[in-house]
Amino acid sequence: MMKDIRLIFRYLFPALRPYVWPILGSLGLTGMVVSIDLLQPYCFKWLVDAATVSLSYQVVILVLLILFGLTIARSLLSYWEVYARSKVGEGISAQYRKRLFEHILHLPFSTLHNLPSGILENRVMTDSGMVGRVYVSTGLLPLIAHLVQAAALVVLIMWLNWQVGMASLLIFPLGWLLTQGMTRRNHARLVQLRSVAEQGHTFLEESYSCLREIRAAGNEAGEMQRWQQWLHTYGQLTTLSTTKNRFVREALNHLIEWIGLCIVYGYGGWQLLQHSMTIGSLLAIALYVQQFYTMLTSILSARIETGEAANAVQAINEILAMPREWPEQGHVLGEVTGALEFDNVAFSYTGSEEHLQHISFASTPGQATGIVGPSGSGKSTLMNLCMRFYEPTRGRILLDGQDIKKIAPHALRQQIGVVSQDIQLWNTTIRENLLYGLRQDVPWEHVLDVCQKTCVHQFVQKLPDGYDTVVGPRGAKLSGGEKQRIALARLLLRDTKILLLDEATSALDSLTEAAITQTLLQIGGMKNRILVAHRLATVQNADRILVIKDGEIVEEGSPQELYQQNGLYTALYHSQRLGTEELSTTAERP
Ligand SMILES: Nc1ncnc2c1ncn2[C@@H]1O[C@H](COP(=O)(O)OP(=O)(O)OP(=O)(O)O)[C@@H](O)[C@H]1O
Structure with missing residues (x-):
């Protein structure tokens, strides 16, 4: 968990910097929605106490009107709140997609040839979407609001009745411990799921580009068999992962919520009989406790989403950390004649076997x-070296007497x-x-x-x-x-x-x-x-x-x-x- 949070801080937080104002705006709107959520149960206490203790029907009508107004305001505000969050999330995804595409455009061929096909598309489309659209807009931003709301709820519950409050909140560490174990086990499964999903992308991309060969060899059935094998593995993994995720998110939290409510109504009901609290207060505490457990559910699920997002953000940054070519870096060329000279050039694609050696020749304009x-x-390799798609391991290539290593790739390729x-x-x-x-x-x-x-x-x-x-x-x-x-x-x-x-x-x-x-x-x-x-x-x-x-x-x-x-x-x-x-x-x- 700590590793995931470290990754999020290291890689995702710097990417959020350009969105500080939209994020603050969205949090402001969330704050307003949360305040209404916190006010509503208190209004119920007011209403029930007015109806049962002070018997003031004017207050009952007034509170009903306030509750109606709050509900309308909440609906309108939550529309804009979701809009603001989605805008930030989509912005982050777009920012990653832009940076990745620009970086990939400049990755050296030696790097590109070693990456399985499909992996780059996966980083640009799936992982970037996961980090921004899914995690930031539906995980991270609500998490900040939910943490604040949960803290406010604890204060309110304690203020209304600290004994009932303490008893109902004691269940929280149990939920935390249960999800902790599940999350740890789920992490390994998620890493495996990512790698299998990538294999699927690679398989599809290869199959689409080799359709002609597949048909010519009459191997449609063979390809279908390979695809079905992949579907089987992927299906098994996703079913297991989704079930365990859902179990943590829904079944476990539902159980904890009901245990909590039983404590509130049991202990609170006993206090009611002792006349140490009103029905309104009991109702308000029950509503606050229910809200608290809903917050807890989303905080605990955010832990699982944090793991998924940390994997995605790490994978994106592995690509962004790959050394790239800087096409503008190097000498700018003036007017050149176009004389090329290979001076004892050697080259290896792999670093071990030499694919070119002792290449020396000159070719001049008009020739x-x-x-x-x-x-x-090695004929095409010679061409690749002229374009600086690869660098010679030994020797020099000269354009009008200048080592092309020192010439900016853009200028050279022009x-x-x-x-x-x-x-x-x-x-x-x-x-x-x-x-x-x-x-x-x-x-x-x-x-x-x-x-x-x-x-x-x-x-x-x-x-x-x-x-x-x-x-x-x-x-x-x-x-x-x-x-x-x-x-x-x-x-x-x-x-x-x-x-x-x-x-x-x-x-x-x-x-x-x-x-x-x-x-x-x-x-x-x-x-x-x-x-x-x-x-x-x-x-x-x-x-x-x-x-x-x-x-x-x-x-x-x-x-x-x-x-x-x-x-x-x-x-x-x-x-x-x-x-x-x-x-x-x-x-x-x-
Ligand atoms: N990306 C690469 N990674 C590793 N080895 C490579 C790569 N590209 C080419 N090679 C190897 O380098 C050698 C030279 O390849 P090159 O394409 O330059 O040959 P060529 O003379 O142009 O061949 P052809 O006439 O068939 O086009 C070959 O042994 C080839 O297998």
Whole structure:
């Protein structure tokens, strides 16, 4: 329990700071509602005593009118009180969601790749909602009011009759001890429940994104079986947890309340017979004791909710504590030419095995460098390092002679345009996808010109909605080649000094690829172009080709020089069954 409270103080209280005034406003309204709750039983005492002791019917009518007025006022005030609390709770949830999303946007890929999918969505949606909407608005804020109300009730009960009061309040420690044991046991179950719930999120996210693979493998039944297993485990855990929670909240507290009331009516009734208290006082004490136990119930349930919220707030803060990238931190670039140089670079994703080593080469503006090599040899990793998606473990990468480690990631990425193997389009129109992320306004005529040169216009003009066609989630309504053409057009519209093309034309037919290669030469001819490809035809016009194997450059030279070396490049060449005549022509090409 103390650990939970410490976590709440450490992580949640600082987040409440911007809401001090709304919180005070909501507590003020709660204070008014509580005051009415405290006044009502006293009015009943007044009313019953007037009817039974002083026999003043004017007082009875007056008290009835006051009670009526108080009830109306309470209803109106509680509407605004709930509204104010909900507003604070939703504000806290929104604040966490905003901070988390912003933080996640800047988490390094090395961190992101190690997080199970679904966990981030869970933190942003479920945990943030739990902390703000559920805990702050229905747990924490009412708890503060209930503690004040409970204290006031103790004073009133004692003031009316301290002996009856003491006897009825003695039951309180029993309730506390009973819930203490239950809460401790429930904590472990809640931690387990969280982890199982997260597994469910991960499972669903993976299944949705792999629907095509599931159907192609005909494994719907297998997936259903896995889902049913999860449902069974989750169902068992939630049933147990909910039952024990409810038992603490309802059954136990109901029992304690009735024991308390029996004490009040038993001991109070005896005092009534002794004429040491009035019927009005007995009625008022019974009502106050009932209110006190209701407060107790919510205070004790708040202890359980505190445990749940502490888990959620800790999980949120674990994400917020993960070191992030600061895109604006570092040198700002002036005008650059776009010369890139790898100086003895090594890199490892895992920290143990090296995925790249001894990589040294330079590529200059106006030059096209092809990178080829077997699958898994490290070609895409080279591209990732250029973008500073990962940092080299050794060596340096230089842009115009400056170590890119010292350049602000935003500034660096403004100079580099990338088309990666896995093209992602937004579920919006082709027009918006083309203009995504452009910092300056581009005349539509220029966009159309680029689209014509990258063969985008060719297929868009056949679509009924043209450039206003919505492409579906991740561009699902377009073919692989169409997506690549849009990505290439978007790349050329960004007008960067360096172009990184990782299998950017792999899904295109050879005629379209040839047309686009021509465009890249025409529009991007003065830029520094790095082309990764499996198909050697894609890099045939490159000025220089690097052949990578097992993370190292094993061959380097022009296509003709490489062919004559009779090494890996030649083997790749032959394996792609290029015609003998074409081979010799290419080999002889100056
Ligand atoms: N996030 C990652 N974590 C750990 N290892 C990784 C990660 N990404 C890639 N690797 C490993 O790094 C090596 C190089 O991968 P890379 O994607 O650069 O190869 P590639 O040459 O581009 O392959 P392909 O031609 O198949 O696209 C591979 O052994 C791969 O398994």
